[in-house]
Amino acid sequence: MNFAAIQQRVNSAVAAKLMTDFGLLNGLEISGKFDNASASAFSGGLLGTNPVFTCLAADSASPVLTWYAYFFEAPIPGQPSWNESRNRILEINLERYKVREAKPDATGLIILELEKL
Amino acid sequence: MSKAIQIRDEVVRRLTTPPINGIGAGGINVDPDYAFEMRDLPIIAVYLGDGKNVSAYASGSFTDREVHLNVRCITRGDDPLAGADQILDEAYSRIMTNPSLSGLAVDIMDGATTRQKDVLESPVGITEINFLVSYQTGTATL
Numbered sequence: 001m002n003f004a005a006i007q008q009r010v011n012s013a014v015a016a017k018l019m020t021d022f023g024l025l026n027g028l029e030i031s032g033k034f035d036n037a038s039a040s041a042f043s044g045g046l047l048g049t050n051p052v053f054t055c056l057a058a059d060s061a062s063p064v065l066t067w068y069a070y071f072f073e074a075p076i077p078g079q080p081s082w083n084e085s086r087n088r089i090l091e092i093n094l095e096r097y098k099v100r101e102a103k104p105d106a107t108g109l110i111i112l113e114l115e116k117l
Numbered sequence: 118m119s120k121a122i123q124i125r126d127e128v129v130r131r132l133t134t135p136p137i138n139g140i141g142a143g144g145i146n147v148d149p150d151y152a153f154e155m156r157d158l159p160i161i162a163v164y165l166g167d168g169k170n171v172s173a174y175a176s177g178s179f180t181d182r183e184v185h186l187n188v189r190c191i192t193r194g195d196d197p198l199a200g201a202d203q204i205l206d207e208a209y210s211r212i213m214t215n216p217s218l219s220g221l222a223v224d225i226m227d228g229a230t231t232r233q234k235d236v237l238e239s240p241v242g243i244t245e246i247n248f249l250v251s252y253q254t255g256t257a258t259l
Contacts, residue, residue, distance in 0.1 A: 039237055040152075041236070041237050042191075042233065042235060044152060046154070046155070046235075047155070047237075048154065048155040049155075050237060050238065051238055100236070115238065115239050
């Protein structure tokens with residue numbers, strides 16, 4: 001068993017156990033971990049939140065990117081690049097969010113930074 | 118009360134009544150360091166900066182002074198800086214229409230305009246106009 005296979009197996013097990021927040025990403029059901037921690041801007045002068053959704057990269061329809069692929073390989077034709085995850089709409093907890101940034105961590109997970117609509 | 122604070126309060130009064138379009142009567146604040154929350158926005162903060170004595174010589178009867186006065190607008194939205202633009206346009210008009218500030222000031226000039234952007238659950242922006250207010254006080258008063 002190679003490392004990629006081990007990684008995928010571990011990620012699947014973790015997702016099954018811990019990624020228990022369900023939503024709709026562009027109308028398709030997706031599971032992940034939704035966090036809406038408090039955050040601040042302008043050196044603490046403005047308080048708000050920083051909503052993020054962590055899920056398996058494969059589930060978010062973004063390719064799993066290794067650092068090598070990200071920097072050296074051309075996008076695969078027909079496969080959405082991680083940039084195309086932007087502007088997708090996530091509906092979760094009766095709220096709607098726009099994906100502002102999609103940040104793959106190169107281990108099979110992706111963090112979707114959200115903007116509340 | 119120092120004349121600088123009276124000047125600040127006069128500006129706050131002008132921006133409060135009648136309410137600026139988009140800003141409620143409670144949306145004018147005098148503490149720029151208050152930790153506003155997203156639900157408070159848009160909001161305007163009016164606060165004083167540094168001041169100084171600019172008299173070239175001791176006149177014996179009055180002292181020429183200057184003070185920086187800042188009007189800051191914090192907004193949210195897809196284009197928060199554009200959102201602040203129309204609010205500050207109205208605020209600027211109210212301040213500069215009578216630059217003597219109802220007799221409190223000799224003159225008022227606008228200086229730098231600064232803009233910042235950041236992101237919380239939605240894009241936010243700060244647009245701030247710095248004014249320089251010239252005024253006079255007695256030799257033994259501020």
